[in-house]
Each structure stands twice: as structure tokens, then as C-alpha cells.
Amino acid sequence: MKRWVARLNHLAWGLTAVSGVLYGVLKYFVGGSDPDSRLSTPWQPALLAAHVLAAPVAVFALGLIFRKHVLLRLLIRQRDGRPTGSLLTWTAFPLTLSGYLLLVFTGEGARRWTGWIHAGIGLLFAAGYALHPRGSGSPIDPAEPAPEP
16 A cells, blocks of 8 residues: 555544544533533534544545455455454445435434444444554555565
């Protein structure tokens, strides 16, 4: 995998995870000082905007690595990183789908349940991403330099 693709993935998924976690904490676990406001803090809309803008970049970056990283490692049956890689592969689609459904659902109940599902899958994905090995093993693409130890 090319370094710029790896960096784009790390940056996009990092920003998406951090903004999502912070938004969730502010929305569900921090009480607001104004009883007439649904916001717990003025930062809440900015964090949601950052999350909604970073997520499509993260999905795009995931698409960039899918063929040359995910599929190739599955085909050669590489074991290093398999548990976390499988977790990331199998949670990426429901995470993306639930995120887009949150933007189009209008019913309060559907939005609430989809939000909790999205948050749960998102935390699972973020944990898998944080635990996934980086730069281990030999590179698949022979034109790329070997990772630094």
C-alpha cells in the first residue's frame, strides 16, 4: 500500500472516530446548562459537522485500500492482522449504511435506534482499527519499499 493512502486512511478514520466519540459523549452523557436547549455545549454541532464531513473521506480511503490490501491479503491467506482485519471488513458496510440512514430517517424512533446501532458498530470499528497492525510483514506490492521496523 502506498504511504499516502495509508496516511489518508489514518487521518480520515482518526478524525471520524474522534469526532464521533466526542459528539456521542456530548449528546448522550453531558447535560446542558440551558434547560431550553437540546445542545449540551456549543461544540456539539461543530463535532457533528466534522464527523459528517470526514466520514465520506474515510469511506473513500477504505475503498482505496480494499483491492490492494484487503482482498490480496485474503487471497494469499496472510494470518498477521487477520482478526482485526476481519472485524474491520465485516463492520465497514453496516457502519457506513447506518451512518447514511441516520441522515435520511425522519422518525424519532428509527433515528434513535439507528444512532445507537451506528455508535456501537463505530466503537467496534474504532477499536479494531486501533488494534490492527501497521507496517508489519512484507509489502504485497513489490514496487513499494519495505515498511520500516
